[in-house]
Amino acid sequence: MADSLHPDRPQSQQRGPVVMRRNQVQQSTSEQRLLDSRGPSDWVHTDPWRVLRIQSEFIEGFGMLAELGAAISVFGSARTKPDDPMYAAAESFGRKLVGAGYAVITGGGPGVMEAANKGASEAGGVSVGLGIELPFENGLNEWVDIGMNFRYFFTRKTMFVKYAQGFVVMPGGFGTLDELFEALTLAQTRKVTSFPVVLFGTSYWGGLADWLRDTMLADGKISAADLDMFTITDDVDEAISYIVKAGEMADAAAEEAAAAAAADVTDNPEARERREQHRLGSDGS
Numbered sequence: 686m687a688d689s690l691h692p693d694r695p696q697s698q699q700r701g702p703v704v705m706r707r708n709q710v711q712q713s714t715s716e717q718r719l720l721d722s723r724g725p726s727d728w729v730h731t732d733p734w735r736v737l738r739i740q741s742e743f744i745e746g747f748g749m750l751a752e753l754g755a756a757i758s759v760f761g762s763a764r765t766k767p768d769d770p771m772y773a774a775a776e777s778f779g780r781k782l783v784g785a786g787y788a789v790i791t792g793g794g795p796g797v798m799e800a801a802n803k804g805a806s807e808a809g810g811v812s813v814g815l816g817i818e819l820p821f822e823n824g825l826n827e828w829v830d831i832g833m834n835f836r837y838f839f840t841r842k843t844m845f846v847k848y849a850q851g852f853v854v855m856p857g858g859f860g861t862l863d864e865l866f867e868a869l870t871l872a873q874t875r876k877v878t879s880f881p882v883v884l885f886g887t888s889y890w891g892g893l894a895d896w897l898r899d900t901m902l903a904d905g906k907i908s909a910a911d912l913d914m915f916t917i918t919d920d921v922d923e924a925i926s927y928i929v930k931a932g933e934m935a936d937a938a939a940e941e942a943a944a945a946a947a948a949d950v951t952d953n954p955e956a957r958e959r960r961e962q963h964r965l966g967s968d969g970s
């Protein structure tokens with residue numbers, strides 16, 4: 686029913702469980718208020734808004750990759766040219782990783798990334814590119830079959846680790862070292878279950894490995910076991926066997942843990958409950 690002063694205004698209005706009557710009845714709809722005005726725009730440059738954008742990158746990335754299956758991330762220089770032997774090696778990695786049943790994830794850029802995507806795509810596998818918006822960048826390489834451009838390096842790095850069961854690291858610069866040492870730090874601090882890391886190219890990586898042993902280890906900054914977190918090779922097939930074997934060992938360990946947990950349920954439900962709580966952490970994550 687309408688009132689006499691405002692014949693068009695309904696006397697009563699319901700918004701979900703909220704009831705509004707007489708002069709509390711709103712004249713505009715939520716959609717009108719959303720669509721009819723822009724209002725000030727300075728909030729798009731504030732951290733709370735950035736948090737939402739970051740969240741949306743996680744949502745899109747997780748959504749894109751949730752059903753990916755087993756995958757290996759291949760890292761390496763954006764500057765490697767197609768006539769460089771490392772380009773051919775990365776292409777071979779892409780092809781052979783697909784042959785071994787893996788999807789191939791790269792940074793989606795040029796150089797080694799493009800080569801690995803090319804090998805994977807041409808072999809009929811899943812070729813993933815996780816690109817990064819850069820001030821001078823030209824987008825995902827043409828061999829990326831599933832891709833996304835990230836605004837933030839850190840959300841993108843989460844995807845590399847979350848959706849890959851191993852890392853192949855080809856010769857590269859700062860970006861490659863950043864990705865390598867992120868992986869090693871996560872494994873060293875047991876923030877992730879350790880996974881195979883292959884450094885490809887003995888002459889390129891040998892000097893770094895020597896320095897890690899002769900300086901970092903000698904000076905007590907890392908442990909001897911930390912040097913076992915990666916292997917160095919010049920042989921693509923050897924690298925892939927190493928990755929496959931590590932995957933088989935991880936599967937066997939997971940099966941063993943599942944069997945032990947199942948036995949716990951039967952033999953001692955309380956111990957199982959305690960173990961499960963410990964596994965989830967105090968915040969249930």
Ligand SMILES: C/C(=C\CNc1ncnc2c1ncn2[C@@H]1O[C@H](COP(=O)(O)O)[C@@H](O)[C@H]1O)CO
Nearest residue numbers: 760761762763764792794817857858859860861
């Ligand atoms: C430098 C040039 C292009 C940069 N384009 C990139 N696109 C996607 N990902 C990139 C790019 N540059 C670096 N990355 C990431 O770091 C690693 C390579 O960095 P590096 O410093 O070249 O070693 C790589 O794995 C990417 O994840 C000009 O063509």
